[in-house]
Amino acid sequence: MGKNLTPRNEDYSKWYNELVVQADLAENSAVRGCMVIKPYGYAIWEKMQAQLDKRFKETGHQNAYFPLFVPKSLFEAEEKNAEGFAKECAVVTHYRLKTDENNPGKLIVDPEAKLEEELVVRPTSEAIIWNTYKGWIQSYRDLPLLINQWANVVRWEMRTRLFLRTAEFLWQEGHTAHATREEALAETEQMNNIYAEFVENFMAIPVIKGAKTESERFAGAVETYCIEALMQDGKALQAGTSHFLGQNFAEAFDVKFTSKEGKQEYVWASSWGVSTRLMGALIMTHSDDKGLVLPPNLAPIQVVIVPIYRNDEQFNAISEEAKLLTEELRAVGISVKFDGRDTHKPGWKFAQYELQGVPLRIAIGPKDLENGTVELARRDTLTKEFVKREDVVAKAKGLMTEIQDTLLKKALDFRNDHITEVDDFKEFKKVLKNKGGFISAHWDGTTETEDRIKEYTKATIRCIPFNGKKEEGICVLTGKPSSQRVLFAKAY
Amino acid sequence: MGKNLTPRNEDYSKWYNELVVQADLAENSAVRGCMVIKPYGYAIWEKMQAQLDKRFKETGHQNAYFPLFVPKSLFEAEEKNAEGFAKECAVVTHYRLKTDENNPGKLIVDPEAKLEEELVVRPTSEAIIWNTYKGWIQSYRDLPLLINQWANVVRWEMRTRLFLRTAEFLWQEGHTAHATREEALAETEQMNNIYAEFVENFMAIPVIKGAKTESERFAGAVETYCIEALMQDGKALQAGTSHFLGQNFAEAFDVKFTSKEGKQEYVWASSWGVSTRLMGALIMTHSDDKGLVLPPNLAPIQVVIVPIYRNDEQFNAISEEAKLLTEELRAVGISVKFDGRDTHKPGWKFAQYELQGVPLRIAIGPKDLENGTVELARRDTLTKEFVKREDVVAKAKGLMTEIQDTLLKKALDFRNDHITEVDDFKEFKKVLKNKGGFISAHWDGTTETEDRIKEYTKATIRCIPFNGKKEEGICVLTGKPSSQRVLFAKAY
Numbered sequence: 001m002g003k004n005l006t007p008r009n010e011d012y013s014k015w016y017n018e019l020v021v022q023a024d025l026a027e028n029s030a031v032r033g034c035m036v037i038k039p040y041g042y043a044i045w046e047k048m049q050a051q052l053d054k055r056f057k058e059t060g061h062q063n064a065y066f067p068l069f070v071p072k073s074l075f076e077a078e079e080k081n082a083e084g085f086a087k088e089c090a091v092v093t094h095y096r097l098k099t100d101e102n103n104p105g106k107l108i109v110d111p112e113a114k115l116e117e118e119l120v121v122r123p124t125s126e127a128i129i130w131n132t133y134k135g136w137i138q139s140y141r142d143l144p145l146l147i148n149q150w151a152n153v154v155r156w157e158m159r160t161r162l163f164l165r166t167a168e169f170l171w172q173e174g175h176t177a178h179a180t181r182e183e184a185l186a187e188t189e190q191m192n193n194i195y196a197e198f199v200e201n202f203m204a205i206p207v208i209k210g211a212k213t214e215s216e217r218f219a220g221a222v223e224t225y226c227i228e229a230l231m232q233d234g235k236a237l238q239a240g241t242s243h244f245l246g247q248n249f250a251e252a253f254d255v256k257f258t259s260k261e262g263k264q265e266y267v268w269a270s271s272w273g274v275s276t277r278l279m280g281a282l283i284m285t286h287s288d289d290k291g292l293v294l295p296p297n298l299a300p301i302q303v304v305i306v307p308i309y310r311n312d313e314q315f316n317a318i319s320e321e322a323k324l325l326t327e328e329l330r331a332v333g334i335s336v337k338f339d340g341r342d343t344h345k346p347g348w349k350f351a352q353y354e355l356q357g358v359p360l361r362i363a364i365g366p367k368d369l370e371n372g373t374v375e376l377a378r379r380d381t382l383t384k385e386f387v388k389r390e391d392v393v394a395k396a397k398g399l400m401t402e403i404q405d406t407l408l409k410k411a412l413d414f415r416n417d418h419i420t421e422v423d424d425f426k427e428f429k430k431v432l433k434n435k436g437g438f439i440s441a442h443w444d445g446t447t448e449t450e451d452r453i454k455e456y457t458k459a460t461i462r463c464i465p466f467n468g469k470k471e472e473g474i475c476v477l478t479g480k481p482s483s484q485r486v487l488f489a490k491a492y
Numbered sequence: 493m494g495k496n497l498t499p500r501n502e503d504y505s506k507w508y509n510e511l512v513v514q515a516d517l518a519e520n521s522a523v524r525g526c527m528v529i530k531p532y533g534y535a536i537w538e539k540m541q542a543q544l545d546k547r548f549k550e551t552g553h554q555n556a557y558f559p560l561f562v563p564k565s566l567f568e569a570e571e572k573n574a575e576g577f578a579k580e581c582a583v584v585t586h587y588r589l590k591t592d593e594n595n596p597g598k599l600i601v602d603p604e605a606k607l608e609e610e611l612v613v614r615p616t617s618e619a620i621i622w623n624t625y626k627g628w629i630q631s632y633r634d635l636p637l638l639i640n641q642w643a644n645v646v647r648w649e650m651r652t653r654l655f656l657r658t659a660e661f662l663w664q665e666g667h668t669a670h671a672t673r674e675e676a677l678a679e680t681e682q683m684n685n686i687y688a689e690f691v692e693n694f695m696a697i698p699v700i701k702g703a704k705t706e707s708e709r710f711a712g713a714v715e716t717y718c719i720e721a722l723m724q725d726g727k728a729l730q731a732g733t734s735h736f737l738g739q740n741f742a743e744a745f746d747v748k749f750t751s752k753e754g755k756q757e758y759v760w761a762s763s764w765g766v767s768t769r770l771m772g773a774l775i776m777t778h779s780d781d782k783g784l785v786l787p788p789n790l791a792p793i794q795v796v797i798v799p800i801y802r803n804d805e806q807f808n809a810i811s812e813e814a815k816l817l818t819e820e821l822r823a824v825g826i827s828v829k830f831d832g833r834d835t836h837k838p839g840w841k842f843a844q845y846e847l848q849g850v851p852l853r854i855a856i857g858p859k860d861l862e863n864g865t866v867e868l869a870r871r872d873t874l875t876k877e878f879v880k881r882e883d884v885v886a887k888a889k890g891l892m893t894e895i896q897d898t899l900l901k902k903a904l905d906f907r908n909d910h911i912t913e914v915d916d917f918k919e920f921k922k923v924l925k926n927k928g929g930f931i932s933a934h935w936d937g938t939t940e941t942e943d944r945i946k947e948y949t950k951a952t953i954r955c956i957p958f959n960g961k962k963e964e965g966i967c968v969l970t971g972k973p974s975s976q977r978v979l980f981a982k983a984y
């Protein structure tokens with residue numbers, strides 16, 4: 001602590017990297033591309049997990065756990081999926097180390113302990129799970145199968161950034177099996193909606209729901225639905241995806257069921273996931289040059305109480321008061337920390353809790369005790385006010401909701417200000433360069449055009465929005481006909 | 493379902509394997525030695541996690557997450573630890589697969605994507621964590637550092653059994669850093685006590701707390717404390733361990749702190765863990781020839797309601813009543829399932845819920861509606877009784893405690909009946925063969941004697957019990973002097 005963050009307008013990327021580390025959220029580890037999630041960052045992730053898990057269970061899903069490793073022969077069974085992940089997967093080839101005879105105290109891989117079949121560290125679990133489902137599904141009575149897994153996965157990314165893109169990350173992956181195409185599609189949509197609702201109401205991040213184009217789809221999916229968020233630097237971030245897998249995995253792993261009519265049919269599938277990448281979205285949506293800004297719904301500490309004192313007598317009197325206040329706040333469900341450390345000055349503490357995004361700070365000094373007041377400071381607006389002691393609890397409780405709403409509204413305004421309708425490719429490039437954000441433009445529906453636009457501008461189609469109005473138009477690049485605008489953006 | 497389990501007295505091991513699969517707890521996967529934890533088994537594990545996590549946090553620990561991989565150079569830094577795990581670790585050597593040109597659709601390891609340094613899939617995380625702690629600890633003000641991680645680990649075991657010994661398993665591992673030896677030892681003991689309290693009060697499994705002998709210690713530990721349970725077949729099971737690591741890892745990773753007196757000192761450490769192995773202990777302690785028996789504190793479904801009916805009219809009337817009862821039971825905190833499926837007969841359902849260990853079954857038939865009663869069946873005692881409708885909720889609530897207590901008492905009686913004091917080696921072998929359980933015997937304190945006893949009998953020293961009385965005696969094998977009895981047993 002103590003160092004200032006690089007301001008966002010100077011170098012957004014540097015600001016982000018510094019913030020993640022200085023706010024004690026995560027750090028790089030000794031393993032290339034893998035992060036250590038520090039206790040404060042992990043506490044936020046746990047709150048996200050708890051909310052998501054509740055929603056999954058309320059909609060009839062159960063948790064289970066499948067192996068970390070995928071034997072190569074299973075990994076390659078669904079060809080497109082295999083192709084999509086083969087280039088970036090960690091492969092276990094041996095199961096033993098032995099002493100290096102030329103190098104006392106050192107170990108080498110034991111060449112005699114080579115696996116007959118290599119094991120891929122799961123980059124995603126469709127293969128191992130559908131191979132398992134084969135044994136679980138015989139009849140329509142076994143369907144739907146609604147299962148979720150909380151797990152770590154590994155994708156050997158070359159350019160990594162804390163939370164946003166790491167070789168190992170934590171996520172949940174739902175894998176469901178259905179008797180009909182319609183049911184699987186409905187599940188795919190339901191889970192995308194659950195993600196949207198969670199991200200908006202708990203993370204205070206507005207998202208646009210839509211479908212991916214073919215080239216942006218999950219490897220092995222028939223359709224990929226997604227929620228797309230916009231970061232403060234005008235770049236989009238895919239916050240969650242839900243895939244309709246058709247019968248691709250059922251065919252690859254020969255998973256059939258006997259229908260009510262007694263026919264053998266392939267099972268229909270969905271899969272869906274969100275990951276610790278959401279932490280990156282959370283940080284980049286709300287935070288400022290002073291550090292993290294957290295929505296109260298996800299803040300590990302919602303209120304911090306800092307005593308201002310010059311001697312033991314004052315400290316004891318303030319502590320007494322702070323202890324009472326802490327109990328009162330906890331009684332209404334607010335998480336509170338009292339920071340009575342004598343090793344740090346109040347100013348240092350103020351800066352520290354600002355850096356860590358504690359939504360509300362209460363300072364109590366000798367004057368406050370006399371006057372029956374406290375000083376309340378909001379992290380989101382950086383405003384301060386004196387509040388009567390007897391009003392503090394009600395005020396704090398109200399602010400929990402108000403801050404949450406304010407953050408969402410602010411992010412929503414920003415997002416809406418940064419959706420620009422464009423009908424001309426010159427304008428497209430200009431808006432992308434000068435303003436950023438989403439560009440709503442007509443597209444002729446071909447991968448070729450999509451690729452060319454990406455090549456020229458680095459912008460990709462983030463989604464074909466579900467709520468987009470049907471509107472005849474012409475493609476912004478080729479002038480060919482189009483029936484709906486899609487959203488382009490540069491993306492994380 | 494439908495198949496009977498092999499009775500325990502015929503083949504205990506077969507009974508266990510069948511039970512785990514038939515009760516839908518877990519199954520073997522396509523990956524050698526790795527299991528799939530099925531939703532019902534995972535739901536029990538989640539309840540265990542929640543309780544443990546609560547206890548860890550109440551004692552000041554925070555969760556975090558460290559990388560899955562350990563670079564070989566870190567893995568080998570603490571020599572004894574490395575030696576202990578080198579022989580059974582999964583090693584990642586490559587980071588890419590490529591198309592096999594001789595075999596269309598197949599993939600091979602890309603020889604050009606060989607890692608410069610191999611990565612060990614963590615068998616335990618002391619190495620990667622202490623390498624990280626080096627950056628976190630400078631001063632005594634940074635101590636104690638009290639961190640826990642929920643994670644998967646991999647140990648390449650050759651003989652695996654569901655839950656008891658699997659190549660991949662789930663666990664929590666606590667890793668703490670302290671300024672003094674005394675503090676680290678106190679933490680080691682505290683966590684062993686927390687494990688004991690949890691296992692006894694939630695799993696209804698009595699345990700003996702003690703210390704491991706040198707040869708049974710964790711690789712790299714100065715002391716290993718443990719809790720030892722006794723299974724129904726007379727074999728012991730180590731249910732949790734807590735290690736005092738001294739300064740071994742601090743020295744290996746050069747983690748020093750500035751003391752209050754301004755001196756540079758190595759940090760003191762503890763680590764402690766329990767794993768999905770506890771599921772095996774739970775199953776083997778309480779279950780019977782009809783299937784799983786679950787203590788109510790860990791049962792995903794505490795009460796199941798089964799309707800007995802011959803026509804729709806009866807079904808509807810019973811369902812109505814069952815719905816009311818479900819609400820009443822939930823209102824007092826009992827988890828309830830109403831099984832109204834018309835695809836299965838009541839008898840089938842009774843057997844199924846017995847197999848899955850649901851503590852209490854309520855059957856409601858047309859006669860019950862008339863008489864204002866229900867039939868209550870306890871899974872632990874297999875006893876049934878009619879209870880007045882208005883008494884059901886109170887009765888069920890009382891039984892949740894009573895069943896929990898009964899299971900613990902039964903297991904405790906069995907355990908106490910199977911601790912045999914022995915002073916003669918012939919008797920030692922006889923008791924071990926005919927009765928099993930723990931043998932409380934004098935031992936001369938040498939690894940040599942311990943090894944010889946193991947060689948002769950397959951029994952190992954499970955622990956030197958903390959509550960054992962000091963008593964002069966002579967070693968059961970060598971006749972040399974001894975000051976305390978230790979507990980021997982064959983073990984899982």
Ligand SMILES: [Zn+2]
Pocket residue numbers: 234418435
């Ligand atoms: Zn702007």
Ligand SMILES: [Zn+2]
Pocket residue numbers: 726910927
């Ligand atoms: Zn016996």
